[in-house]
Amino acid sequence: xxxxEDLYKELIIEHSQNxxxxxxxxxxxxVEEGVNRSCGDxxxxxxxxxxxxxxxxxxxxxxxxxxxxxxxxxADSVEGMxxxxxxxxxxxxxxxxxxxxxxxxxxxxxxxxxxxxxQKYPVRVKCATLSWNTLEQALxxxxxx
Ligand code: ZN
Numbered sequence: 001x002x003x004x005e006d007l008y009k010e011l012i013i014e015h016s017q018n019x020x021x022x023x024x025x026x027x028x029x030x031v032e033e034g035v036n037r038s039c040g041d042x043x044x045x046x047x048x049x050x051x052x053x054x055x056x057x058x059x060x061x062x063x064x065x066x067x068x069x070x071x072x073x074x075a076d077s078v079e080g081m082x083x084x085x086x087x088x089x090x091x092x093x094x095x096x097x098x099x100x101x102x103x104x105x106x107x108x109x110x111x112x113x114x115x116x117x118x119q120k121y122p123v124r125v126k127c128a129t130l131s132w133n134t135l136e137q138a139l140x141x142x143x144x145x
Contacts, residue, residue: 008114016065021075025058030142034134036126041067043131045138049145054078054086059131066124070115071131077109083139090132097128 028046035042041063048056057079059071074093078086093112095101097119105112118128 011111011114012069015069015072019068019072021057021059023058025056029145030138032134032138034130036130039064039127041127041130043071043134045134047138047142049142052082054081064127066118066127067130070128073112074131074135083143086139090136093132094129097125
């Protein structure tokens, strides 16, 4: 196994054991739920947009380590982004995992590459993309408010 594969595994374990952005917002603008039936993963995304920027996000739920780690990385990544930046990132992330697209993330987001290996396991793809799809739906609702 290559060094980067080891590092990637470490990152996924770290995020799944100690996921970030948990808990609840006092006044979320949008709460969106997502379920991945094939694995039993559940996720709930709470969101506040301020002037078109994702100013607060919380992600809760339960599921396998891939879905939990992916949700944690997703929340870490998009907080502080504009809706447009977040949508671009969702597109890139799903492109990497679903379409096997070559994606270069900026340095501060390169942890996301840790999930790239999931593309080899079609069953796990849904685990990794669940929170991102749920975020996408939450954003679509939030911009209409
Ligand atoms: Zn799963």
